[in-house]
Amino acid sequence: MRRLAPFLWLVLLLGGLGGLLDRLFPLPPAPRYSPIVLAADGTVLHTFLNPTQKWRMKTELREITPALRQIILAKEDRYFYYHFGINPLAILKAAGRNAFGAGRTTGASTITMQVARLLEPKERTWPNKLLEMLRAVQLEAHYSKAEILQLYLNLVPYGGNIEGVKSAALLYFQQPPDYLSLAQTVTLAIIPNRPRGLVLGQHNAAIVRERNRWLRRLGQQGAFSRQAIADALLEPLAARRQAAPALAPHLARRLVRQFPGQAIIASTLQRGKQAKAEDLTRNYVRRLQPLGISNAAVLVINNRTRAVEAYVGSADFRDALNKGQNDGIRAVRSPGSTLKPLLYALALDKGLVTPKRLLPDVPTNFAGYQPENFDKRCHGEVPLDRALAYSLNIPAVRVLSELGVPTFTDKLRAAGFRRVARDAPRLGLSTILGGCGATLEELTNLYVTLAAGGQYAPLRFAGKNEDLRSENGVRSENRKQKQPVESIQDSQLFSEASAFLITDILAQLTRPDLPVGYETSIRLPKIAWKTGTSYGRRDAWSIGYNKEYTIGVWVGNFSGQGSPALTGSDVATPLLFDLFNTLAYNSPNNWFQPPASLDFRLVCTETGLPPGENCPNQLIDYFLPGISTAQRCQHQREVLLSADGQFAFCRACAPAAGFRRALYPELLPEVVAFRAAQGIPYRQRPPHNPACQRVRGGREQAPGITSPLANAEYVLNKGEQQQLLLSCTTDGEVRQVYWYVNDRFLRVAPATERIFFRPPPGQLKISCADDHGRNTDVRVTVTEL
Template identity: 75%
Template sequence: MGVVLLVLFTGLDLAFPLPSAPQYSPLVLAADGSVLHAYLNPTQKWRMKTELREITPVLRKAIIEKEDRWFRWHFGVNPVALVQAAGRNLFGRGRTTGASTIPMQVARLLEPKERTLGNKLLEMLRATQLELHYSKDEILQLYLNLVPYGGNVEGVKSAALLYFQQTPDYLSLAQTVTLAIIPNRPRGLILGQNNAAVLRERNRWLRRFGAAGLFPRQDVEDALLEPLDVQRHAAPTLAPHLSRRLVRQFPRQAIIRSSLQRGKQSKAEDLTRNYVRRLHELGITQAAVLVVSNRTRQVEAYVGSADFHDFGSQGQNDGVVAVRSPGSTLKPFLYALAMDRGLVTPKLLLPDVPTNFQGYRPENFDKHCNGEVTLERALAYSLNIPAVRVLNQLGVPTFTDKLHQAGFQSVTRNRTRLGLSSILGGCGASLEELTNLYVTLAAGGRYEGLQLVAPPAATPCPQAPSPEVKEKLTASFSSAKKSSGPLLSLSAEGNREDKATRREPAGQQLISPAAAFLTTDILAQLTRPDLPLGAASSLRLPKVAWKTGTSYGRRDAWSIGYNREYTIGVWVGNFSGQGSPALTGADVATPLLFDLFNALAYNSPNDWFAPPAALDFRLVCAETGLVPGENCPNQVIDYFLPGVSNGQRCQHQREVLVSADGGFTYCRACAPAAGFRRELYPNLLPEVAAYKEARGIAYRRLPPHNPQCQLVRTDAERAPSITSPTPNTEYVLNRREQQQLLLSCTTPSEVRQVYWYVNDQFLRAAAATERVFFQPTPGPLKISCADDHGRNTNVLVTITELD
């Protein structure tokens, strides 16, 4: 008999497949389950899905008592109620009813039809079919998701949020009963319009429920005293940019639980909106903010623009994912990589002088050079020339490969075309990518992707069902397997774990914990130019490590900071790309960063990053930052990575043989047997010596070589280095403006004079640091420079003239 029934119902499923699943309003939740943002469904209705956990015992009792008292006992159709309704309708006694059960109402709500006897019979068949496919709780869930509340509001969750601004599981008894009584009269009992009528009906049903012993007497008395002063509110619209992003990413999920913390999100939106309002008079209209928990990598606040509805300033653009010039924000990552390669340590001195890197001539932000600076000062003061020098030494491919591993998509697409300018903002990056790079520094150099969706909660193991329930479940499952009805996944939709939402354990160590700590230690210093005016004396200055950045043309201002608990990234600018004189990271981005830290992370632990065991101390020469040599009386303590950091000995001074009167020097070949003395002279790099000469900076200069020396010294390594023009370059000059070509070079400190030649024809003699200009002829040119020691260098260029 069971097999026959199974075949019959399977045939019913094939002949009359279940209706399509309801189209729900996409909901984006905060990590705590509260609704952040709601959207209309495709039919322009507010139909927010009520989850099983949101159907409270109070709501369950009120709906079942009012709509279908025998819901738990019948199989979709109540025969007793049918007979009673038929008698009332036939003999005209009592209220005319249709004896509709909750499953029958669900069938009618899924497939609205005219109320006829034939359609009533079809509802009964559908109700029985639903009973075979779903549990009682799932049928009740469907009913509560479809019941009308007037206008375009459907479902108890939609009504609870739009009228009471709470989800159903947070409603009081009076509010729950209010929502239970409206579906039968959605046009007559309209919340916000005729609250008095709704209140009378609510209290009538409360008394009935109290008389039936459905709820405790005291609870009913308290509910009767609760006022009803409600109106329709707008749907929640927090985190509009992330909500839109997640809805597009998971189009089949009715409910998406994000990683955002509601309080932090609301505070970040308010701070950003109010801050940008004060910048409008400076021609700055937008900002974006990202707040990340370093421990979980979960994004806890996501502000894509100052005002999503500000169409004049393109507020619907998402500044978190927009690709912009990162300015100087990549420098900490570069120096950390260079530390891991043993190229630099914090106290190492780097040249900060005008330098030509194969045709690329970077400048510092303030157009000023410092001669030589330590790495920690170069990073703290965000100097450009030392950063380009370190990148040139590390290698652009090594740097861009690491950015590729860190998820920089624009860099990945263009890394074969990127050059030295990438460290100064010559590549593209988003706020999301940059913020996660600093999360990586805070995490000791370990990289993982950011989490926008909260991890699924652990599901408790259910109790074993009774034998009767087992039998029904088995029969339902057998029928459901053969059915093609799309409602099968209805109760699981939105609660299942999508593959894309899983937190994968994958991660990689991009930089060592030691290099990450050293970089953090430098970024936490307060003696730096990008500290906002007056911030150093402020009692609300947060303990953070941070870095600012300003793109070329002052189009983008960045400030990204972190402590042990949080990393916060801030971008300020205009989506149009228009620059502003006031748009710098220090002036307009860092104040907002500090405000966010003080508001969102005020209760963070005070503990700071501790140096890892792999780090050690050593004494280094204060003049170079290298391991002290024979002539290094001034020494300081510096961190280093044992077995990794460069162990080169310092040679900042060299011993020179000088004549008795100090007028000239001797080489080993021409030194006399007596009548000379040994002295120490600075062993400067040629470009540093040339910078000091050009700026008139006093230093102990090496005397000229012995003029009587007969040895011709033409070692190529000491030959002049031509810094202008750039080798193998085409120069386009305007003939009418009579433009000239610059000749310049760097030489060893003993060189006093150089001689310039053009196409092997003598041009003129000049001081070693002198800048020479001449008007070239069109065509190929050979530029030669010889010094007063007989060493020579050549470069080839092409000159093109335009009329």
């Protein structure tokens, strides 16, 4: 032990000195790679130049095939696995050659020494050569042989700004290193020795000669079989510089920002679906350009996994004129009518409606807000399923007013609608007609939630991208930074029952938003879908789904310019159908089934409510037991009439005898006004007994002024003698109304008559009183120009 002590002290001293030198002279920083975004199957979707403007794509360990390893070692360093970074025998041999001029001058560089030089390029001098050797030993101490070989293959030059085997393989052969043939592999092995003299695409003949020379040598060494060498010798070389992979440019940039410093980023995209979606979108928008429509965006979601399988942010990323680099999937736009399915699903869960429940579709003033249908027409009373299938606006606003705007916006916040969450305190009834901001990403996931039975979960854009030490052992400086993860918890937005009912309605084919020419098309996919068009025809939406996929489509202009042709049904749905027929043509032929929580019941055709005493006409409707309203239908009201039927009595003035009973429809005042204005006949209740002395008041039955709108400003042209419209809705018993302006009587008119008058400029108080003494006021401002 005493004799070994000095040796042990020497070892400890040298080890300590080596550790100190390692700290004082650390290895050069890790190479900065070109970010690569992969498809779900591992193929390269998109690549970027690294920060030094070089194509240096990281070769993974699994991509270093045995053939590539064998060729590189045979050519560059046969004793790679047996030395510690320096090959002493090779150095002595090279020194003898260089000193005596015998044979070719060599530097005896091992692969590890070449890595040291590539990591830290210096002028080729003897002092620098010694430093290179020290660095090689240092590298051997830090990394395994596999990692050093990987570094070498990632750094070798191929001329211009191309570095690394993977960069060369993708840019010249359009495939990764592990897919190359033996001839292609040898080709890439010989070029780094003469990257300027052997340029693929320019010196292919010289490259073939050099390649074949090495193939024969490898054959003589027994590295490969005779047949493999013979086949490789006959393989032609037609390689030339190709463009770098550039699919999914919008998502690629998004993921690179999400995972800064990561060389290889896995996405959920399916390469085939992405390529087809891009081609379909680009070609489709070209046909729309004469209509003043220049862009579109498409999102394809796998319903089972919530994985995004195609992501098209614009029709052409390189189209600078039409702002092609904008990401239409994340752009905040007006959603038009695309939120209506969520509204009706929530109303179904609240028991407010059922599919056959009738909703008024007549001109209605909702506390100053008077919506219109897209076609400017009203339909009287319509069942909910028709209101949704035909995307009627007035019934939707009525249901939202009953449900409550805060309830609706709270659900949108839970579904990840960020702009709605921010603007919620300022949103009103117009929200359901597109009076809010939403993205294609948010809207499409809302429809995935419908396909998932009301279960919400965030979309998945990235595969497994763990923040781990890189395979070559070099830590990225950015890896230490924790990336903020924006996650919204999974939740049940609405019930499975309401999701099925909405899907059943949206799958109907008898609807106005079926594109022209598709009525008899054999290419019509089996999907549920909803369209939307924003105010001013600036945005056209169409979002559809089946059991397997949900596809969202936006069509418009990033400039915000509208177009008369821009509607969801006319320009967005044809692209949606094309996408489904192309991308999901082999989806299983199954469809959604009603859940056990749904049941059937008979309802009155006149209202959609369970039948009352006077409901001869009935039909079957779905309902949610214990949730849907059990209120009985009372669409007809018993009225006490005089013997001759000329007057109606209230309980206060009904005589003891000499009257009879009759049934009259119980209609909302706005429905009565609509029928009268449209000349639609209905059984009208006789006027009230004029001899009745009862004073009838109460603002709950007072006339509702539908025009002018409360607190509105009207700008009139002084030279055109423009007039202001006066109209109202009243109780069914009202026959006449009395109009006042600034408390001065204007005129008497039938309750359903629309009248016009020339208003004076300034602040006006408009009053309407009915023949039962009930009164309503609104205030407006009139300005003359």
